[in-house]
Amino acid sequence: MELLELEAYRVPSRFKDWIRILRTTIYEDGPTRIHLKIPTVDPIFIQSLTRYLKEKRKSYLADLPIETIVHVLDEASRRWLDQNYPLRRLALKVIPQITGFSQEVVAASIDAEMESSLREDLWRALSLEIGDPLFLNDFQYSPLLGGYSRAFGPELMVSIFSENIPALPHLLFMRSALIKSACLGKVAAGEPTFAPLYLKTIEEIDPEMAECMAVLYWQGGTTEIESILFEEADAVVLFGGVETCKALLEKVPRNVKTVVHGHRLGFGVIGQQNMKRQKLERLAEAVALDCSMFDQQACLAPHLYYLEEGGEVGPKEFCEAVAAAMERLNQKMPRGRLTAHEASTIHQLRASYELREIKGEEVRVLASPSGTDWTVVYERDPGVFSPSPLNRFIRFYGVEDIFQIPSSLKSVGPFLQNAAVAIGDRREKEFIKVLGELGVSRITSPGKMALPSMMWHHDGISPLASLLRWCDVEKKEDF
Amino acid sequence: MRELDKEVRDLDERILHFIGKGIDNQDEKTFNQLALEIFELQVKWIPLYRRYCEKRGILPEKISSWEEIPALPTDAFKVAELAMFPSQIVRTFLTSGTTRPEERGKVHYDEGGLRLMDGTIQTAAASFLFPDGMKTKILIIAPSPEIAPSMIMAYGMNRLREFFGLPQSGFLVTEKGFEVETLVRELRSSENEGIPVTICGGSFGFVNFFDYCHERGLRFKLPVGSRTLDAGGFKGRSREVKREDFVRECEEILGIRTEYSINLLGMTEIGSQFYDSTLRNFYQGLSLPVAKVNPPWTRTVVVDPENLKPLPEGETGLLKHYDLANRGHILAIQTDDLGRRTPEGFEVFGRSKDEATRGCSLTIDEMTRIERGR
Incomplete structure (x- = not known):
């Protein structure tokens, strides 16, 4: 050796x-x-x-x-x-x-x-x-x-x-x-x-x-x-x-x-104009990359992604595309070794989502075929920002309107840092303004969350x- | 319904009979038989669990060993009602919710389920806590079930008091909090009258009592046969104390021989209790390393935290328990406790914890600490 x-x-x-x-x-x-x-x-x-x-x-x-x-x-x-x-x-x-x-x-x-x-x-x-x-x-x-x-x-x-x-x-x-x-x-x-x-x-x-x-x-x-x-x-x-x-x-x-x-905490938001079949795979790859770089442990990584309903592709279908991309990425860039606590937290959380899904709640759990490699969870926005256990565990919250999001970000305002924003229509400018006021210090596109430039005002x-x-x-x- | 009642009552009787055979019973075949029967009933009557098992392709007709029964992670009790007969619930216990206080799990018991738990308390305590058959004054550093109806420890300790305690036994945590002066008075009167005591309760309650004694220079010389039973860890409610120091403090402050200080692992999700073998070994003249021992109506398997597959003896992983006394809810429970199997039984190291900061992202644990600090 x-x-x-x-x-x-x-x-x-x-x-x-x-x-x-x-x-x-x-x-x-x-x-x-x-x-x-x-x-x-x-x-x-x-x-x-x-x-x-x-x-x-x-x-x-x-x-x-x-x-x-x-x-x-x-x-x-x-x-x-x-x-x-x-x-x-x-x-x-x-x-x-x-x-x-x-x-x-x-x-x-x-x-x-x-x-x-x-x-x-x-x-x-x-x-x-x-x-x-x-x-x-x-x-x-x-x-x-x-x-x-x-x-x-x-x-x-x-x-x-x-x-x-x-x-x-x-x-x-x-x-x-x-x-x-x-x-x-x-x-x-x-x-x-x-x-x-x-x-x-x-x-x-x-x-x-x-x-x-x-x-x-x-x-x-x-x-x-x-x-x-x-x-x-x-x-x-x-x-x-x-x-x-x-x-x-x-x-x-x-x-x-x-x-x-x-x-710090990161998150992403995708507007209904970008929930399109034509863009689906490319956007899913981008989101999967955000969640997988540094195994999601960097402050730049998203804890969750908001998906706006009413687009051509629904949030659940979007999650399925992300899950497939997570699996492909895991083949190319495998998730690392976890501590017992990290792995156990993922198993426990998966089970509670799975039971909610079985109960008939509007929840979807998609998980790696073995172990805890990656987890994709869909649920309607509960109105609370839940931190992820990280290590490629990503929640997607379905929202009717992107402007519902800021009120649930208020409680974590001091910790906000990085946001991937892809609204796809004229509301983006107004939305970015609101995020800036809340404390977000970097706004980027999905797929680029882990790649800030040297010019970024680091944490504002x-x-x-x-x-x-x-x-x-x-x-x-x-x- | 009447028919079903009879089927379940009959099964409960057989489980009780099995428990009643004591802790040296080595009848693996009957354990397996009972576990599979319970599993079949749970799959039949708990639709959420049935679908959970169906998704895994594991159903009663397909398996022949208790080891194949799918375990439900403890967090499942936080989001779902998992009782076999929801209309017959007589008691609901809440988990202590050590990470997120607002999300406490609910574990329901029907009449038969409570009888099974009582059976385990009686049989296990008789072997591990009172192998000498001694009746003692039981002083409980926990609230009574009247004050804390949803706390399983209060229920269990009360049963201990009823089954094994002298009439002067009682609870020392009231609406006003821990009645530490009453405890001191009770211990002094035991010293004077020569009546052995069993002090039992939450581990952190003991440590707070030790600190109280240190501050005041209090020392006791409790009568021979006095003992302690602590459970539940420290949960940030007292200083953290290593087992050997805990036992030493019991000896120094209370005058209790080290073999007479016993730790118990109990969980709201599990009807049975796992005792240290210390006193039982001592009483039988055996010199064996301390371990938690599975009573014959339970099994504990240590699994790999990543893939939940069983690990060999000696390797550290997550504890998974199978308990026949869980007939009323879910037989197999996947916990968040770290531990390992030893030749004598198993050891538990406590809940898995954040071992070190890894990334620079805010973690759930950190967020919880910040929220609590507010």
Whole structure:
């Protein structure tokens, strides 16, 4: 059996010998044997490391032209998109075994993330948020100001990842580099390997830039480490559930900029004009893809889809087409391994829907022929937004009129994020306006839910601009 | 209807007789026979269950072993009425609804069904809780059935009191809540008078009582033969305590020998109860690892959470129970409890839980916690 040794951390070269291994986690119930080394982290180490990262930022990254930075990040994405890139191949062996996702799901995640992280995307994201990216290089004349402006990023950005979505942590290292900030990321126990590999790629392309970045792992909630770290940072980006983020925020000093990406909900809406036989298969494929990417575990994924009645194709027939597409997709991109709790929840929920169907309620359950691979449930809109148990379990709510939907979204307003909208007639504009007011921060087409662009205001925030500090020169007098 | 009544009454008598043979009965053939007869009646009289079985192509005429009887997941009781004779329901118990309080399952009992449950309580407790035949003062950290008519634990503990308790026995949870001072007084009087007690009730009630004793430095030296029976887990209503610590606290605070602290697995959906074998083994002089033991009128199979197929001994999966005392509703129940088979019986690790955050999407569990926190 092949043995792979990996580290759940990556630190600048001079710190490598300092790291002591706390323990080695062994994964051996798959085709390869993985030894994952978990580091020992203590406050003194954190203090030295963060100071070093800031020094390296000052001596290198802070003066690196933004064009060069974009070039390095673009090159990193291109390498990861190359099927033969050794680190990608390694990630595709390791991440499925650690997370339970199938190899196909992990590959699709990497592709989705990296395809939206190319030169053009980065440049456009900078331009959208900052106007002229050159403000990051030096003072530039700003005609509206009638003076000169320059944008400064934080010295050190700390990011806490708390989930297992592969290829997501690279986003934060990219963003920190784009604003010329050093970055220290804490990976989640659920998927600690991608971020260290990504930093290895940066090191291959620009070793000096990699000296401004570090990835560590420690038991989340370790106050002595987190407090010191937040003291040393001037920006903190948190990912995680309400309780996790709340506990972390209490440790962040008030003068530190914070951005929180809490757990979110997605959904989709298809209007009667799009419930057509001619479009059925293509739309069903698109919806199935939304529900299957990242096995529905990303916040971008839909928990449910609303279907408007009165179209050429009824909601039940639509569900049958989606079920067939879910099965086809599961052949191509199999659903991953579940925990006992996840599988049990799906069985229990399926049974309660099945009994309601048997009772004669207007309910339909369509499920994978074996196991819990996928589940499609149809019911009339109960007026409540029920979160899905995820892992390719999707509810379809039939509605008479799409404008019934917003009232049931109100209760989950603070958690809304991503919506696939395909109304197909003039009402779409008004409907989108209502969703925007409710808190939705991204509207897209079915099939594209998992593929936000780099330009998206992530959770309604300008992810780059919100971390910048500006210096303006308003000086017109001659002294 | 009269005809049918007779058929069912006759079956109930035979089940009761089987239960009455005690827990060493190894008559597999009769168990199988009774299980199949019950299944046949349930398929005949519970139309929802019949269609559920038809969809799976499993009908009484097609099977010859209890293992093939389709199990209904516990959540089914939240959406459907699953009684064999809806017009003859005399008692309805509600599930505790640990994930979503508003969606509680309903489990109905007819007169015969209650008699079967009473039979299991009497036979099982006589073997596992009172193998020494001792009569004790039973103090119950749970409400009485008058206060909590839909709580199966209240019903069961009341039967224990009636079957095995001395006259001074009683309930310690009233409309005012847990009457902890009454419990202290009762325990002191037992100490003084030398009357052994059986304290029974919800596991979290014990832990809250231990905390009360710790705060006040209270210690008891209960008479020899005193024992505890706890059930139901902690459900976020007390601190979580490992089994060995629970037993140690029973010893330190109450002065009860570790062998005399017994855990019971009971479920609203299941008429029978599964006791730890601790005291029975001790009484018989056997030194065996602790396990839950299936009384002969029940079976417990551990299944793979993904495909619900049986797992070999030692592997962890979901517990599926078959219980002849469930004649009045559904014989085979698929639970959400994790556990495994051991050579002595089975172990239960509690409800399957969110083990770790996986994605970044809001989960049902998180949503429930947020709603509760509001």
